Amino acid sequence: MAVHRVDTLLAPYVRLITFVGSALFVSIYVINFIRFLKDFDTFTKMMERFQLPCPRVMAAGGLLFMSAGSAFYLTGIPIWMLLGTVLLLMFLIASTFFGHYKPWMQSNDLNHFFMMLKNIGMCGHCLATVGFELSQTGAVPDADTVGRSLHEMLEAYWASFRPCSWILQSSGMVLFTAPFLFSCLHYTMDINQLVGMIREPGLGRCTARLCALLVVMLLLVSSFLYMSGVAILVEFGALGFLSFLLVSTYFSHLKPYLQSGEKIHYLHIQKNLSLAGGCVMVLGVAIFEGGRS
Numbered sequence: 001m002a003v004h005r006v007d008t009l010l011a012p013y014v015r016l017i018t019f020v021g022s023a024l025f026v027s028i029y030v031i032n033f034i035r036f037l038k039d040f041d042t043f044t045k046m047m048e049r050f051q052l053p054c055p056r057v058m059a060a061g062g063l064l065f066m067s068a069g070s071a072f073y074l075t076g077i078p079i080w081m082l083l084g085t086v087l088l089l090m091f092l093i094a095s096t097f098f099g100h101y102k103p104w105m106q107s108n109d110l111n112h113f114f115m116m117l118k119n120i121g122m123c124g125h126c127l128a129t130v131g132f133e134l135s136q137t138g139a140v141p142d143a144d145t146v147g148r149s150l151h152e153m154l155e156a157y158w159a160s161f162r163p164c165s166w167i168l169q170s171s172g173m174v175l176f177t178a179p180f181l182f183s184c185l186h187y188t189m190d191i192n193q194l195v196g197m198i199r200e201p202g203l204g205r206c207t208a209r210l211c212a213l214l215v216v217m218l219l220l221v222s223s224f225l226y227m228s229g230v231a232i233l234v235e236f237g238a239l240g241f242l243s244f245l246l247v248s249t250y251f252s253h254l255k256p257y258l259q260s261g262e263k264i265h266y267l268h269i270q271k272n273l274s275l276a277g278g279c280v281m282v283l284g285v286a287i288f289e290g291g292r293s
Contacts (some may be wrong), residue, residue: 010287018284019076024277025125026070028270029088033066050098065091078136079154085133089126092119111264117179118271124175125278131169132285134162170229176278177223180241184219187212197252218244226282235286242279245272 010017036043040059047055047062065087072084096119104112137159187194191212198208198215222240225233249272257265 014284014288015076017287018281019074021277021280021282021284022074022076024280025122025274026073026088027277028274029066029070029091031270033063033070037063050102052098062091062094078133079158082130082133082137082158083154085126085129089123089130092123092126096120096123114179115267115271117182118268118275121176121179121275122271122278124172124178125275125281127172127175128169129172129281131165131167131172134158134165134168137162173229173234174227176275177226179275180219180244181223183244184216184223187216187219191216200251215244231286231289235283238279238282238286242276242283245276245279248272249276 043059047058052058069084069087072080100112100116194212195208198211222237226237253265253268
């Protein structure tokens with residue numbers, strides 16, 4: 001009842017919450033679009049290292065996918081948001097394979113493995129978004145109305161995929177938990193590493209071990225709640241993920257980045273912000289469903 005009351009109070013701000021989440025989710029694409037647009041030659045050389053044909057064309061295509069995908073995604077209009085999500089997903093799959101999977105297979109660098117897991121989580125959010133937005137589309141327009149406008153053509157196209165919406169949404173939510181479940185498994189197998197990280201601010205050993213146990217339980221429980229698909233449980237799962245992301249980003253990446261300036265920490269911050277944006281978006285949807293029920 002208490003959660004229902006909170007959802008009802010927050011219901012008028014759902015649009016703002018989901019927009020903030022959307023902005024956070026696409027922030028990594030916007031930042032990299034600006035960075036690579038300013039230094040297009042570096043982006044082209046990256047395509048050459050990936051051994052892709054026509055590297056300048058591929059680089060220009062990447063910039064187009066990032067910019068158009070982000071712009072469409074931020075509209076919040078189901079038809080155009082679907083198009084933006086697909087563009088971002090295609091770019092994300094390619095960048096994950098060439099930028100992290102192949103280097104990880106060649107060098108066994110765990111940083112690439114962790115980046116790949118976070119990208120899988122972001123892919124999961126894209127799939128879940130596609131599934132949710134497909135369920136918001138209308139019926140397939142009659143043949144006479146198709147072709148009147150690009151909007152109607154897209155509406156007819158996306159509406160034909162509506163039967164797959166539940167599958168896409170469910171599989172996307174499962175994939176989103178990948179980085180959190182792996183972190184849970186990783187910390188469980190090496191709890192002393194997590195205890196050492198928690199002790200850095202000056203906590204005692206017993207307190208640090210208790211906090212480490214709570215972190216592992218938070219990740220495990222939040223993952224199962226998130227995958228349940230039940231609005232109120234998903235809400236608690238997203239809150240758990242968001243809490244973990246905020247704390248881990250600050251202590252594991254922001255502080256080290258400010259001290260050392262290492263680029264790897266900056267990249268992790270970007271991906272964590274994007275994952276946090278996905279959590280905020282899901283919170284907005286869950287609050288809307290909870291306030292309406």
